[in-house]
Amino acid sequence: MSVRDVLPILGFAALVALAPLLVTSNVVLNFMVFTLIIALAAQGWNILGGYGGQYSFGHAAFFGTGAYLTAILQVRFGMNAWPAFAAGIGLAALVGLAIGALAFRSGLKGSYFALVTLAFAEVFRVLANAAEITGGAAGILIRLRADPLNFQFAERSTFLWVALALVVLALLATLALERSRLGAQLVAVRENEAAAQALGVDILAVKLRAITLSAGMTGAAGGLYAQYFLYLDAQIAYGTWISVEALLAPIVGGAGTVFGPVLGAVILHGLAEATKTVAGSIPGIDLVVFGIVLILVVRYPPRDIPGLLRAWRRR
């Protein structure tokens, strides 16, 4: 990993980090923070789905675990928000490892793996909705105490920088993975599992490492969500919306690339916001645009926005 490889990430970081100095509107900052949270969740999906070819429909299981543990440790056990956040990431990664161990050891692939992850997320949602410790249907509320020690900030810009730092870490980790032996093995598994196995790749170990890393990243996004909005219920934490967001962004932006998830999240959410501003009076118009982008991306291979641009330039 040379300096040249890291330059685009640093450029992106500088661009976003300077945004609060140029834009004072909290509307824009709020949009950027939410997009970064989605990008982080999507980056997690990208490791397993994009590089490893294991398409999960249930990344909500990790997002929700990260979010809930961050909240529960603070609200029920009076823990400080920072270690609670770290614990949330840890537990999400563990849940990833456990689901991976169950699914991959049984040799589940493709749509079967997707369905199992979806089922896990749904089971977690139902449990969280009924359990006492998660606040059940009433949800769990983190008290508003704006203090950096509590992982809460009076200014939206500060939160933006924290979220950005995490996304940059995730980008660097993805880049390092791409250049590493594990990354190469992961891509080999994605391209041809049998061939990879024949070459001596321990498929199970590779997949397990990928899902653990992936779950940890998406869990971090969940913890961030909890600290930003300070309220969770089962539908938010384990709902299908986040599973869909986490997989749409990389698919649109370029699965199996370092910048794909960030690009996808920015394009999807940017487009949605722009449409809302232009045609704000029609409820749901931005969702229509969301749908059209998805149809276009899936209909015309190579199936992501950078691919579309390349194909268009070649003409």
Place this chain on the structure above:
Amino acid sequence: MARLEVARRSLMLGAAGVLAAPGLPRAQAPAVKLGILQPVTGALSQDGEYGRLGAELAIAEINASGGLRALGGARIEMVFGDARSNPEGGVAEVEKMQAEGVLAVVGGFASPICLAASQAASRYDLPYVVDVGVSDQIVSRGLANTFRFGPGFGVVTQTALDNLVALNDGAGKPARTVVIVHEDGLFGSGMARLLNAELPKRGFEVLETIAHPTPARDMNNVALRIRALRPDLVIPSSYYAEFVLLSRTMQQQRIRPKGIYCVLNGAASNFRFVREFPDAANLVMDCNHWADPRKPRTAELRRQVEAQNRFWLYNTPLNYSAVMLVADAIERAGRADRAALITALAATDGAFTKHIMPYGPTRFVNGQNQAGQPVNTQVQNGDIKVIFPRDFADAQPVFPVTG
């Protein structure tokens, strides 16, 4: 000298301008922007639309009757935000409203949206008046900017149980056994747990608690189970579609308990259900938000709503009343200032009578209106009547149901 000359010239120009335009009205006070937050896309869009309608009607009424008097007849300008049925949407819209410079925000509908949006508003000391959201956490967080005119979950369930006992005692205690039917998600499970704990203390025997998923496409098994158990009362906690299905299935299978008693039900206080399935809906009782039937303004507002081919849902009077509350507080504050408005909202008392809810004299403690209460309604011959509390009722309860 030169400066004086300029001043004099501009003064004369100004005077000439006033003289030259005698037909123009006096300069209008700048409009006051009021944020109306409702989910009009996604799962809650029906509720959101009816909430928006109530706010629109209130704003139109205030503007038509001369605007805000304390501010020189300033009009209220609505800044609408679509909360898109989720908390992030609510927060994003509050940020936009803040950028637009609203004086206060009204609405939210669902508790998660209210919780997140009021918290976002509190960063700017922006007054936030919750319209429906019943979660007790909304007013227990110590947020000075957040107010709720309607009742919370604790008050609603307590009232529902008290009124059930009063209703039963009044009829000579015909009901003793109960079957609870609830949706297995969000609020149904919590409600079922609470009923299971509280009903035995009040002399009722819970025969069985039956859970069903949302959405559910078939209620035959639930209905058959109820038939086998033969309870005196059925207490359902479900959303609109599932309750409609259950009541129709029970009607088809001729299951007639002595009463169907709902708490915060999605359908039993909904005219759509009453119009579309009058037989299944007849005599169903509900403990829910509802407008005060004895106030003349309620009937007028209902006519206005129905003239637009819309149904009369509780969202409309609740939002109408919440906007009226804000307008009243602005009048008392005497200026378009957020801190003054928060003080005025907190000081609201019985002199505020422009709302159309069946509440006693308004009094806010920690942002919660102490007079906010649900009422018991019953569907009677195609209309939804208030049967409890007696001070606000416009009909006698029909209980036990016979025949």
